[in-house]
Every structure is written in structure tokens, then in C-alpha cells.
Amino acid sequence: MAQFSQKIKAFLNQRSVKYGLPFLVLVVGGSFGLKEFAQLRYQFSKVSKVRPEEFxxxxxxxxxxxxxxxxxxxxxxxxxxxxxxxxxxxxxxWEEKNEN
Structure with a gap:
């Protein structure tokens, strides 16, 4: 068990895992986040404009x-x-309304 935990610690201390894995999570997670924001943008852009007849x-x-x-x-x-x-x-x- 101790040998297994040492191998995991060695794997996690590698530079590619230490810096690359969080970067990949950020890029992939960011793409999903941007997808949600873009969906909101297009969803609310379909709201109708005010027409001259309504004015x-x-x-x-x-x-x-x-x-x-x-x-x-x-x-x-x-x-x-x-x-x-x-x-x-x-x-x-703070002044009264009728002062001149």
C-alpha cells in the first residue's frame, strides 16, 4: 500500500500533471460555461422589439x-x-420643493 501511495504522489508531482491537468480542466470547463452564456444571449435576443403601433x-x-x-x-x-x-x-x- 505504501508503494502504491508513493507512485501516486510521484505521478501527481510530475510537471505535466501538476500544471497541464488544471489547464485542461479550465479550458474544457470554460467552453461549457461559454456555451451557457451564449445560449442565454440568443434566448433573450428573440424578445420582440417595441413597435410604433404600441407607442x-x-x-x-x-x-x-x-x-x-x-x-x-x-x-x-x-x-x-x-x-x-x-x-x-x-x-x-434636503431643500423644500417650493423654494426660489
Missing amino acids: EKYGIEMKKPGEVTIETEFEKMKKLDIDNWEQVRGPRP
């Missing part, structure tokens, strides 16, 4: 995809008066 039901108007462009937003920004403005301090959580 209209709640009174939210959506714009057409070609209606909003960089140029139209730039034209809106050119119309803004950015030279005349006033800095207003926002209310803090």
Missing part, C-alpha cells in the same frame, strides 16, 4: 427614420440663442 397606443408619436438627420438637428441648433442664458441652481434633496 401610438400610449400617445407617443414616433418620427420616420429619414425625418431625423444630422442636418435637420444642426438647423435646430442654429436657431437656438446660446449667447443669452441664465444659470439656475437646481434644488437639492
Whole structure:
């Protein structure tokens, strides 16, 4: 029995077993873990997107995809008066709501 335990200790102290076996367990176990995460990703990507009809039901108007462009937003920004403005301090959580 003592000779058998010495052979097992010698086998476990070999460099290939000491470093290679945990590496193989990590690689094989990691592949199974990644499989589970990828399965979750594809499972929840099948959730349907919100359609414009659903927005209209709640009174939210959506714009057409070609209606909003960089140029139209730039034209809106050119119309803004950015030279005349006033800095207003926002209310803090510990202050009363109606203070001015």
C-alpha cells in the first residue's frame, strides 16, 4: 500500500500533471460555461422589439427614420440663442420643493 501511495504522489508531482491537468480542466470547463452564456444571449435576443403601433397606443408619436438627420438637428441648433442664458441652481434633496 505504501508503494502504491508513493507512485501516486510521484505521478501527481510530475510537471505535466501538476500544471497541464488544471489547464485542461479550465479550458474544457470554460467552453461549457461559454456555451451557457451564449445560449442565454440568443434566448433573450428573440424578445420582440417595441413597435410604433404600441407607442401610438400610449400617445407617443414616433418620427420616420429619414425625418431625423444630422442636418435637420444642426438647423435646430442654429436657431437656438446660446449667447443669452441664465444659470439656475437646481434644488437639492434636503431643500423644500417650493423654494426660489
